[in-house]
Structures are given as C-alpha cells and as structure tokens.
Amino acid sequence: MQTKQRKRWKISTVILLILFIVISIFALFPLVAITLASFKPSKEILRFGLNLSLQPEVLSFDNYAFIFSGASEYFIWYKNSILITIISTILCLLLSCMVGYGLAVYDFKFKNLIFGMVLVVMMVPVEIIMLPLYKLTMNLGLMDTLIGAFLPFIVAPIPIFFFRQYAAGLPRDLLDAARVDGSTELGIFFKVMMPLMAPAFSSMAILQALASWNNFLWPLIVLKSSDKLTLPIGLSTLLTPYGNNYDVLIAGSVLAIIPILIVFIFFQRYFIEGMTAGGVKG
Incomplete structure (x- = not known):
C-alpha cells in the first residue's frame, strides 16, 4: 500500500x-x-x-539610448512615481495597520459599526467618489501636486480589513504581559505587535506598491504640469495623433517593471504566509 x-x-x-x-x-x-x-x-x-x-x-x-539621452522627461516621471509609491505605501501601511489593529484588539463604542463601514467602502468603486475627492483636493489647494496624487488613498479599506483579520489572530497574552511591564499602548503596538505582523506588512507592501505604481486615473485628474506627471501618464503622452512612439513606449515600460520586481523579490518570502494568515485568522 x-x-x-x-x-x-x-x-x-x-x-x-x-x-x-x-x-x-x-x-x-x-x-x-x-x-x-x-x-x-x-x-x-x-x-x-x-x-x-x-x-x-x-x-x-x-x-x-533615446530614453537615457534626456530627450524626454522619462526619468522625471520615473522619480515622481517612485516618490509617490514609497511615501504612499509607507503611510498606507502604517495608518491602515493602526486602524485595523485598533478594530481587532480594543473594545469601544460603535466598533462594529465602523468595521461595517469599512466593508461597505470596500464595495464602492473608486470612480464613484472621484468627484467629491476632486472637489476636496481643489479646496485644499493640492491640485497639480505630488501630495494630491496620493493623499486621498493613504488610508484604504482593503489594508484595514486585512490588518484587522491578521491582528485578530495575534496572542492577547503578549498585550497583557507588556502592560504589566509598564509599556504604553503605542509602545506595545510598535515594539511588540508590529514585529509579529511582518508577514502582513510584506503582503500589503507588494499589493499597495503595485497599486500605487500603476495608478493612472487619479493622477491623470490631479496632475497637469509635465514635470509632475507619473510614469503611466507620462508614457501615455508618447502616443499622440501626430506620432505613435511605440518603440520608446515599450522600452520605457520594460524599465518601469524593475521597481515592482525588486519589491516583490524583497518581500516575497513572507507574501504567501501573510496572505494565508490574513485570510483565515479572526
């Protein structure tokens, strides 16, 4: 047998x-x-x-050779995309993790209502809220700025849900032990819980960096100046009614793969673990 x-x-x-x-x-x-x-x-x-x-x-x-010659603003777009991706990913992971952690660990009034609202927002397409976001960005004076290109999305419902599910499965005994030792709630979060959530951070880092790097619609609405454009929008400007530079467009697209590939190689060790644990815990 x-x-x-x-x-x-x-x-x-x-x-x-x-x-x-x-x-x-x-x-x-x-x-x-x-x-x-x-x-x-x-x-x-x-x-x-x-x-x-x-x-x-x-x-x-x-x-x-054309790209590296500086004849186009390719590397300016590249730099803008890298800055937006790094800043937005770090802020989104940190803030979304804090919200998800709070919803999972603490008991407070309207907790379930807030979590229900997060679930509802997850089901709302981004295109539906584009107009109010546009008005808000305009009122804040952030049009045609890199900050305006990522600020509305630094707290996202999907990462909140994911971190909430992951944090719900962490052992509560560590919280009590840290409190007995005199640690503050912020100290517990940063020194005890965040290291335990490394797989979740790795998984979300890949997904958020990919989403931010490839984001096209919102930066297209907010950014106007040529030196403020991100890489997807800048590459799209190479296709015009007066000439289609498919060769340069494809070469630029190949170079655009490199940052995301580096992010995936760096975080892929914990990617499967984080996605699995975040999906079944809680």
Missing part, C-alpha cells in the same frame, strides 16, 4: 510540475515578448506585433 501511495504521489507531483511549467511559460511570454520588442524599431512592432522572433539585423539599443 505504501509503495502504491508513493507511486501515486510521485505521479501527481510530476503532473503538477509539468502543469506549473506550462503556466509559467504562458505567464512569461508577454514579459519576454515586450522585452524583445523594446529593442526593435516602431515600424517592426507595427508590422509584426509582439512576438518571440529574433532578428539581429533589426535589434538595437536606440530606444534605450
């Missing part, structure tokens, strides 16, 4: 391995195709589209 079970286990493992390899190939195809296209001139891309064909006679570094 054990021999048959081992054979079945080996066969199922091989089948799963082959399945994952096939899925990985399909997942990597767009990335490889767009990387190859970044070395081709625009006319080749328009003629043949994205493909895996290697044509040494048409491949060159001209697209990247």
